[in-house]
Amino acid sequence: MPSSVSLPVSPAELEARLRLHCLPELGPRRYQKLLQAFGSASKAISAPASAWRALGLPAACAEARRSPSIRDGAHQALAWLEREGQHLLMIDQPGYPALLAEISDPPPLLFVAGDPAILEKPQLAMVGSRRASRPGMDTAAAFSRSLAGAGFVITSGLALGIDAAAHQAALDVGGQTVGVLGTGLEKFYPQRNRALATAMIAQGSAVVSEFALDAGPHPSHFPRRNRIISGLSLGVLVVEASVASGSLITARLAAEQGREVYAIPGSIHHPAARGCHQLIRDGATLVETIEHILEGLRGWQYLPAAPVTAAAELDHPLLRLLFAAPHTTEALAESSGWALPKVLVALTELEMQGRAVAEGGRWFARLS
Structure with missing residues (x-):
């Protein structure tokens, strides 16, 4: 955890921290253990190997700290930081996310x-299946647009499927979104979403990673990535996920971190809905509209003050319902209190204007 008084980090200390960060087998807890034991990364780097062994650290860490490859990794990171729009957040320095600092093992460097x-x-995480169904993708986009329009930053893992749909929908309404990688920022994965990440950065959003810039995709990295997704957020919404999905890991971590957990139910015949159903049985909030999320967050100190969605997008009663969640025609009639013929006429007009679209038996809002 950061101290109450943060001293500026000197160039030498910054390089030393980056060298520690490049060491094999040195995760967040061991990194913090070193800094607490020696008082600084510079002193840790110069300490005798016996002092490292006394702390119970792996021999590989002590042996590698002065190697040319570790020095090169630190220098590459310093060069990366010189470029516009590229930053390093340190847990004991101003600007480090307050919510993330509260978790049990926050990344010392981000x-x-x-x-x-x-x-x-204020951030809300949205996660789900990489092999999402079309209705699942549409549902993720609808909720992301609505939540981003309510002023929340949408946080996810920049994976294929639900993650990508959530990120893109937030951008579509002029909102902001954060992508958390399970690789280094210079080893982007998956490549199919690189253009999306570039658009996020260009439009005032952010892509983050705790891993060394050249770290590739390793299976152990993604659970670590997931704790950051939930740690940054007030709550996690799971849209579509199987029982074995990594999204359930994110939800479990969120619950352990004291965050809200939300899940959207689906068909009992759809395997990708079973993870959400499991979460609901375990106590997650069942979500059908954005109000089910906002109700649980009312009074939270981090809530945004005002929406960012243009009022023109929500000037139609049916669009307001569709931005909250996809609806069937019958459900729209029930929710709006309108007669079914009136709803059908209005939907036809909205479809002709390009503001609504019907897919899979349900209606979805579109940006005009």
Whole structure:
């Protein structure tokens, strides 16, 4: 955890921290253990190997700290930080996200491409299947648009499927979104979402990682990535996930971190809905509309003050319902109190205007 008084980090100390960060087998807890034991990264780097062994650290760490490859990794990171829009947040320095600092094992260093200031804004995480169904993708987009329009930053893992749909929908309404990688920022994965990440950075959002810039995709990295997704957020919404999905890991971590957990139910015949159903049985809030999320967060100190969605997008009663969640025609009639013929006429007009679309038996809002 950061101290109450933060001293500026000197160039030598910054390089030493980056060298420690590049060491094999040195996770967040061991990193913090070193800094607490020696008082600084510079002193830890120069301490005798016996002092490292006395702390119970792996021999590989002590042996590698002065190697050319570790020095090169630190120098590459320093060069990366010189470029515009690229930042490093340190847990004992101003600007580190307050919510993330509260978790049991916060990353001591966080690389950020884009605007680091949005990490302090109210965030809601949206996660789900990489092989999402079309209705699942549409549902994720609808909720993301609505939540971003309500002023929340949408946080996810920049994976295929639900993650990508949530990120893109937030951008579509002029909102902000944070992508948390399970690789280094210079080893982007998956490549199919690189253009999305570039658009996020260009439009005032951010992509972040705790891993060394050249760290590739390793299976152990993604659970670590997931704790950051939930740690940055007020709550986690699971849209569509199987029982074995990594999204359930994110939800479990969120619950352990004291965050809200939300899940959208689906068909009992759809395997990708079973993870959400399991979460609901375990106590997650069942979500059908954005109000079910906002109800649980009312009074929270981090809530945004005002929406960012243009009022023109929500000037139609049916669009307001569709931005909250997809609806069937019959459900729209029931929710709006309108007669079914009136709803059908209005939907036809909205479809002709490009403001609503019907897919899979349900209606979805579109930006005009």
